């Protein structure tokens with residue numbers, strides 16, 4: 235079974251028995267008790283007790299002015315696009331190497347995506363390219379902290395400030411990762427999180443909008459509450475609430491927030507587990523990777539990763555395909571992502587063509603993600619590592 239979030243990028247073959255999946259949603263143990271409490275408290279719609287607890291925890295832990303839970307990271311990105319008041323023809327600079335929601339949210343508002351390439355080392359938005367893509371119509375830059383390794387934020391923020399352009403961090407991978415000691419998600423005017431089942435912290439489907447520019451808070455609350463000033467009403471600031479702006483319903487149920495709160499409370503434990511898993515792959519595969527010309531993740535010295543995923547860069551598409559098949563025969567599921575967005579059916583309608591983003595085009599054929607989830611045991615992981623080391627399909631064409 236394909237369990238990757240980006241399953242549209244996977245080739246589907248008849249499934250042999252897989253006993254080490256690619257992903258498995260983690261349970262920390264307190265989720266069901268908190269859900270029961272949320273239900274008993276009689277408030278299971280949005281903004282109940284557990285939503286408020288999640289907001290407070292994230293605001294405190296990250297030092298963010300305002301956090302709003304959303305039903306997904308996709309929805310938080312859509313809120314960002316509304317908050318920026320994008321007009322048709324406005325340009326938004328986005329890496330081609332990302333999940334489709336990073337771009338869709340802005341295209342939905344009529345903006346034109348301008349696809350930038352990634353750096354060959356971190357696979358993050360190439361800040362030098364971004365500089366060259368800025369025009370008078372550029373309204374936003376959307377860096378994605380790929381694998382939870384921070385983009386070159388010093389350069390990106392300086393560039394955005396100089397041109398008066400907003401930065402929206404797609405931080406779906408990077409919660410509790412840091413750049414020069416500052417949390418990812420606290421640099422841009424806005425940032426988004428994902429709590430999808432494949433991410434470090436989950437409630438099945440979920441997300442959050444992090445608002446670092448206090449001037450955007452009030453309008454974000456309105457947009458999230460169907461375009462009404464309901465939040466102000468509940469704070470006693472207005473005596474009845476009414477329709478004041480465009481908006482939609484961007485509140486998750488408090489039942490989901492209860493599940494999420496259990497995981498966020500256990501963040502030290504969850505991140506420690508993921509850190510161990512990440513380092514075990516990295517250390518055990520180092521000599522093998524060097525022998526075979528395989529790339530491993532590059533973490534700059536000034537970056538603390540969030541340990542979201544672990545990948546290998548194989549020498550070719552043929553070798554990657556052979557390694558995926560080899561691992562399947564050992565009962566292990568490995569997956570790849572992302573297909574270059576500028577070469578997708580939609581991307582081509584925006585003018586995308588082969589050669590626009592050469593690093594993305596090259597990497598997307600060669601990147602392989604290994605099984606990575608909180609409950610992956612050391613024995614299971616060593617089985618994955620030994621199976622990789624036993625691979626002999628290097629001559630695959």
Ligand SMILES: *Cc1c(COP(=O)(O)O)cnc(C)c1O
Pocket residue numbers: 239305306307308309332333335336378404406407427428429430439440441
């Ligand atoms: C997972 C992901 C999203 C979308 O998250 P959802 O919560 O599923 O909407 C967006 N961007 C990136 C980079 C992602 O990995």
